[in-house]
Amino acid sequence: MFKERQIRREIRKLSRRTPKAHSLWRDAWRRLIRNKAAIAGGLIIFALIIIAAGANWIAPYTYTEGRIQDNYLHPNSEHWMGCDFMGRDIMSRIIYGARISLSAAFVGALTSFFIGVIYGLTSGFFGGKVDNVMMRFVDIMFGFPTLILIILLMVYFKSTFSVIEPGTFRGVMSAIDRSMGGMFFIFIGIGVTSWLGMARLIRGMVLSVREKEYVEAARAVGAPRTRLLFRHIFPNVLGPAIVAQALQIPGFILYEAFLSFIGLGVNPPTPSWGMMLSEGYVGMRSHFHLVLWPAVAISITLFAFNFLGDGVRDAFDPRQTR
């Protein structure tokens, strides 16, 4: 009797001394919080989200129309950032432009994430012939320069779906795109072209996780396939997938800006920073404010996402030395 009680007490003491188990996510979050640069990046992104969401209240003027006597107006007390070649207030256009860049960042990330995850999980989990075929396809698509594929796709979308035919599939697609100012096809373009790396990463992770003991154990007790996949394999590949996606986000912002710069992106008058740059650099000699503000805006945004992405990577992979 006495002995058993003693043993129990000892066990309780020991268990108190062993550190509490932390989940991977909590540890990562702790490390992220301690990273000042990442926090700064996160705060800037938070501010940008607020600006984008509240653009209707924050922007001093409308972004669509300007007054002809304000053409090329330099910054003054009324128009803090001046006006563009159509007399539109640049500050308002920058503020509304945050919507475009941020939605390209988040929607682009989400679509390519989902396509990549589903493709990679399927390929890695089934293995064998399925895996072989699916991965050869990814290999070949990697040979296709992404931007060129996006350009071709955008030309295709823009001219195929530019019709006004209510009721038909084409008509509905073009109506959706028009109501989003041309963003819809940008999302599709980014989604279709950017999932390859994610698929490859996930598939590799699945192949290694699949052979781990805990998956073996789950299989041994008779867990069904879907449970193996979603309960045991997927959570363990999620971390690296998020890191990879966080590092890709600046790329999505750049795609949108690039497409709008060469005239295949948003429809005017939707204000995209890339489009503002392409309209501005022509008249730069005497009206530098036309390019300065969009350049500053897009650089700050990319800066913030780069810092946050770095922070997320360091948080999930502490072996990387700082």
Add this chain to the structure above:
Amino acid sequence: MLQFVIRRILWAIPIVLVVSSITFMLMHSVPGGPFDAEKALPQAIIDNLNAKYHLDDPLWKQYVDYMWGFIRFDLGPSISYRSRTVNDILAQQWPVTALLGLASFGVAICLGIPLGVISAIKQNSLIDYGSMWISMLGLSIPNMAMGPLLIWIFALNLKWFPVATWGSPIHVVLPAITLGTAFMAMFARITRASMLQVVREEYIQTARAKGVREIWVMLKHTLRNALIPVMTIAGPAFAGMMTGSMIVERIFAIPGIGKYYVTSVGNRDYPVIMATTLVFALAVVVMNMLVDISYGILDPRIRYN
């Protein structure tokens, strides 16, 4: 080695086939043709033009004809520039883009790798933080913003360099910096991270214990082994520069292939779009192959099989 190169060249065949057929299908499923104009041409003329450029053949035949021509380096006539063949256009425009790409690659490597090495040697010093901030800036300012900023500072205000156009070596400076900065930043960051990892290897300790001078430990033992991850991104970086040239050539009014590509997509100049896309894809394939070969030179332990 030879076997490896041959296998990689064979691997280019499916890539070219897939790239060309996707491009071909997308191009031809787009409504509107190369002969659309403000004032519609009579149908008879359009029919004749289509017959001249074989645009009235069935699609598969056009594709096969085109690929047969591609194998013989005959890329056909350009449609929107009636007097020139695509071969002429590539011969004229491609060297410009290649020179711009090489110059930016030079900027990226010659500045990026030393920056990374210095940061790694002086880890956590002011120099380290400074150069990592610089590379973060370089990574975050896209070339469509960097170009105008550089022009404004160095061409319009300081008047050190010409504003735009192409022709003499001094014209190359600003575009090359614009295009190279982001890749310089990438190289610097990866060099630093990879050096810091290699420094902890045991053979570095051995080298130090033998009394090798620290500078040689860093340059010969560490850097050489640290270069492999750097080479890995050289392939994608090269591809990025090719496409980045579309913007830089536009901003600086450089008569290169990137600027031309965007125009020909707008003009539906099918042969030019096909040829340029294929050349871009082939350039990427070749570059990736060179990168793979360079692994073996950097690290003789790597075998090609």
